[in-house]
Amino acid sequence: MVTTHNLGFPRIGAKRELKFALENYWKGLSSRDELTALGAQLRQRHWENQASLDLVPVGDFSFYDQVLDMSFMLGNIPERVRNLQGNALDNYFRVARGRSAKDSACSCVHAGEMTKWFDTNYHYIVPEFAVDTEFSLDASRLLDQIAQAHQLDVKAKPVIIGPVTYLWLGKAKDDSDKLALLPRLLPAYATLLNQLAEQGIEWVQIDEPVLVTELNAEWQRAFVTAYEAFKDGKVKLLLATYFGQLQDNLTLACKLPVQGLHIDAINARAEIEQVIQQLSTDRVLSLGVINGRNIWKTDLHATLEWLEPIHGVLQDRLWIAPSCSLLHVPVDLDSEQKMDSEIRSWLAFALQKLGELQILAKALNKGRVPAQEALIANNAAIEKRRTSTRVHNPEVKAALARIDAALGKRAGAYEQRAAKQSALLNLPAYPTTTIGSFPQTTEIRQARNQFKQGELDEATYRIAIQAEIARCVREQEALGLDVFVHGEAERNDMVEYFGEQLDGYAFSQFGWVQSYGSRCVKPPILFGDISRSKAMTVAWTRYAQSLTDKPMKGMLTGPVTILNWSFVRDDQPRSVSCYQLALAIREEVLDLEDAGVRVIQIDEAALREGLPLRRSQWNDYLQWAVESFRITANGVQDETQIHTHMCYSEFNDIIASIADMDADVITIETSRSDMELLDAFDNFNYPNEIGPGVYDIHSPNIPSQEHMVHLMRKAAERIPPQRLWVNPDCGLKTRAWEEVLPALKNMVEAARTLRESM
Numbered sequence: 001m002v003t004t005h006n007l008g009f010p011r012i013g014a015k016r017e018l019k020f021a022l023e024n025y026w027k028g029l030s031s032r033d034e035l036t037a038l039g040a041q042l043r044q045r046h047w048e049n050q051a052s053l054d055l056v057p058v059g060d061f062s063f064y065d066q067v068l069d070m071s072f073m074l075g076n077i078p079e080r081v082r083n084l085q086g087n088a089l090d091n092y093f094r095v096a097r098g099r100s101a102k103d104s105a106c107s108c109v110h111a112g113e114m115t116k117w118f119d120t121n122y123h124y125i126v127p128e129f130a131v132d133t134e135f136s137l138d139a140s141r142l143l144d145q146i147a148q149a150h151q152l153d154v155k156a157k158p159v160i161i162g163p164v165t166y167l168w169l170g171k172a173k174d175d176s177d178k179l180a181l182l183p184r185l186l187p188a189y190a191t192l193l194n195q196l197a198e199q200g201i202e203w204v205q206i207d208e209p210v211l212v213t214e215l216n217a218e219w220q221r222a223f224v225t226a227y228e229a230f231k232d233g234k235v236k237l238l239l240a241t242y243f244g245q246l247q248d249n250l251t252l253a254c255k256l257p258v259q260g261l262h263i264d265a266i267n268a269r270a271e272i273e274q275v276i277q278q279l280s281t282d283r284v285l286s287l288g289v290i291n292g293r294n295i296w297k298t299d300l301h302a303t304l305e306w307l308e309p310i311h312g313v314l315q316d317r318l319w320i321a322p323s324c325s326l327l328h329v330p331v332d333l334d335s336e337q338k339m340d341s342e343i344r345s346w347l348a349f350a351l352q353k354l355g356e357l358q359i360l361a362k363a364l365n366k367g368r369v370p371a372q373e374a375l376i377a378n379n380a381a382i383e384k385r386r387t388s389t390r391v392h393n394p395e396v397k398a399a400l401a402r403i404d405a406a407l408g409k410r411a412g413a414y415e416q417r418a419a420k421q422s423a424l425l426n427l428p429a430y431p432t433t434t435i436g437s438f439p440q441t442t443e444i445r446q447a448r449n450q451f452k453q454g455e456l457d458e459a460t461y462r463i464a465i466q467a468e469i470a471r472c473v474r475e476q477e478a479l480g481l482d483v484f485v486h487g488e489a490e491r492n493d494m495v496e497y498f499g500e501q502l503d504g505y506a507f508s509q510f511g512w513v514q515s516y517g518s519r520c521v522k523p524p525i526l527f528g529d530i531s532r533s534k535a536m537t538v539a540w541t542r543y544a545q546s547l548t549d550k551p552m553k554g555m556l557t558g559p560v561t562i563l564n565w566s567f568v569r570d571d572q573p574r575s576v577s578c579y580q581l582a583l584a585i586r587e588e589v590l591d592l593e594d595a596g597v598r599v600i601q602i603d604e605a606a607l608r609e610g611l612p613l614r615r616s617q618w619n620d621y622l623q624w625a626v627e628s629f630r631i632t633a634n635g636v637q638d639e640t641q642i643h644t645h646m647c648y649s650e651f652n653d654i655i656a657s658i659a660d661m662d663a664d665v666i667t668i669e670t671s672r673s674d675m676e677l678l679d680a681f682d683n684f685n686y687p688n689e690i691g692p693g694v695y696d697i698h699s700p701n702i703p704s705q706e707h708m709v710h711l712m713r714k715a716a717e718r719i720p721p722q723r724l725w726v727n728p729d730c731g732l733k734t735r736a737w738e739e740v741l742p743a744l745k746n747m748v749e750a751a752r753t754l755r756e757s758m
């Protein structure tokens with residue numbers, strides 16, 4: 001008999017119940033008891049949802065983040081909250097967000113750093129280490145959840161992050177060697193495993209996803225040390241890897257003294273044969289056969305064809321599961337009553353994925369006949385999607401086949417272009433601009449929502465948005481900025497806005513996925529060949545330009561960012577979808593140019609985060625990502641100025657690719673780094689223009705003129721002043737007008753001061 005299990009379940013709730021409960025608690029609108037009761041209720045519901053499984057994850061529920069939970073369990077709590085009075089949950093929130101509930105007597109501390117969980121869009125709180133970090137176990141949170149599970153007769157399999165991955169995820173604040181903490185960390189883990197055994201736990205899932213990254217010999221040795229230390233424990237360990245292939249770590253993973261190994265059989269299918277050969281015959285092999293990272297139905301027939309012979313060999317040693325935790329997919333497709341029914345028939349969210357797992361288990365355990373009905377239905381959906389004309393558009397495929405190197409090349413070199421552009425635009429030195437959005441007021445959001453719901457007719461909506469654009473133009477005139485934006489009032493989200501207008505995209509109503517804490521994203525679903533049937537931004541931009549003589553930037557989201565923030569197709573490489581997006585956005589660029597727009601900004605906010613987990617795959621990604629951008633941007637005349645924007649500043653690794661994009665101007669986030677991050681551009685002799693952000697838009701603080709002059713002077717030590725722009729770090733949509741106006745006023749003043757001293 002094959003065993004079924006799950007690595008983790010989305011904790012936010014099908015209706016984002018956890019999000020709203022957290023936010024109410026933080027605002028002081030509900031009590032801690034109400035919040036913890038909701039947590040218990042969600043756990044119970046999610047276990048019921050998973051009742052068909054042989055083993056159910058426990059401990060995957062979190063009030064904020066599973067890595068932060070682990071830090072608290074290991075007693076690795078930052079000094080700055082350790083001595084604070086008060087409740088443990090509140091201290092936990094202080095590390096997560098800088099404050100607990102409405103901290104009136106402000107026991108505010110600075111929040112822990114947040115970073116992306118491997119190559120997902122989930123963000124975790126980075127564990128903090130120092131040379132003298134000590135660990136002391138407090139497993140009460142997990143033990144309470146286990147007690148709750150046992151009371152409900154849940155077949156509990158606790159989930160914890162393994163010690164090597166835990167260290168790898170953290171940061172030594174004093175630059176000490178964090179791996180040196182391993183000997184101090186292991187006893188805490190050993191105690192934890194003992195406590196779990198005392199609770200009658202048989203299996204523990206211990207997540208070590210770093211095994212799919214490039215590890216040096218020292219980190220590989222750490223695995224041996226760690227798991228040798230747990231060898232005589234009383235619980236059985238299922239060592240879980242996911243998100244990629246093991247490659248150089250394959251033998252290591254197979255030889256560790258654990259009782260079972262979980263492999264992502266979507267990403268690492270090619271390695272399974274080797275794993276079976278190397279794994280000793282007293283070990284369980286868990287195969288992640290359902291994709292936990294996308295929203296597509298599994299081809300159950302193809303999966304069974306592959307899996308049945310493996311089952312024949314492994315028999316009871318075979319377990320099956322989703323490839324990774326289902327944290328990265330929405331909860332329930334059945335909520336999507338408004339979605340086009342054909343497209344919905346191609347999809348599976350968390351609950352549907354668990355249903356698929358059940359069908360696979362039935363077919364493996366009892367033969368395909370008892371599972372036949374479900375298999376036939378699945379096959380019909382898979383076939384329809386495979387051949388649908390809504391997915392496949394021959395014209396798009398033909399256009400893709402015609403792509404050649406010339407398509408992504410500007411006519412003239414940067415110097416020629418810069419001369420022509422400066423003659424035409426006539427900008428002062430240190431030109432000032434903003435990144436695109438202006439504050440989004442409640443009224444704008446309301447108008448947009450009403451229009452979407454059909455409560456507002458198009459003409460009234462247009463007038464409302466135009467009024468907002470006019471306001472932005474007036475304010476920019478008054479401020480004396482040099483290159484204007486229209487303010488993006490018509491956009492809810494920089495990806496969704498374009499997805500909604502492109503053919504090949506679908507939208508869910510409840511397809512929320514946790515990004516961090518209470519924040520969720522609802523990625524649009526790229527299901528088919530992408531094409532653009534009409535201009536998407538030209539009318540708004542043209543209207544904005546009609547109100548001023550200053551150059552108005554056309555504002556677009558680039559293909560790589562649209563791709564990286566969507567659920568994408570699994571039936572073609574990401575690069576192909578990206579090139580399709582590139583061709584569609586290129587049409588928009590050319591239409592803007594035709595409409596007389598002289599400056600066009602193409603945001604690539606998510607280009608860097610698309611980097612694959614393994615460095616060996618970076619070049620391939622960067623090659624097609626950069627080429628996609630070039631195709632989008634570079635069909636314009638020399639006179640048209642192309643801007644791009646990236647809201648981060650770690651460019652060291654990718655500076656050559658950034659230069660290769662050949663945008664005339666790039667604006668980046670730098671204000672917090674005191675411009676030191678411009679070194680990457682300096683060292684590379686980056687040839688084009690740069691706008692290093694001088695206004696930290698993540699903070700409500702209003703930067704002074706002096707501070708911004710100071711930052712720009714530092715920038716000018718690295719980049720020739722003729723090539724510098726003055727602008728904020730990112731868009732202003734999350735800020736209030738009262739903050740934005742004085743900040744920009746100071747920014748414009750700063751630019752004047754800089755010009756005078758040239």
Ligand code: GLN
Pocket residue numbers: 435436437488494555603605645646647730731732733
């Ligand atoms: N143009 C977008 C804005 O200003 C850019 C946002 C981003 O980079 N995340 O909102």
Ligand code: ZN
Pocket residue numbers: 435605645646647648729730731
């Ligand atoms: Zn940005």
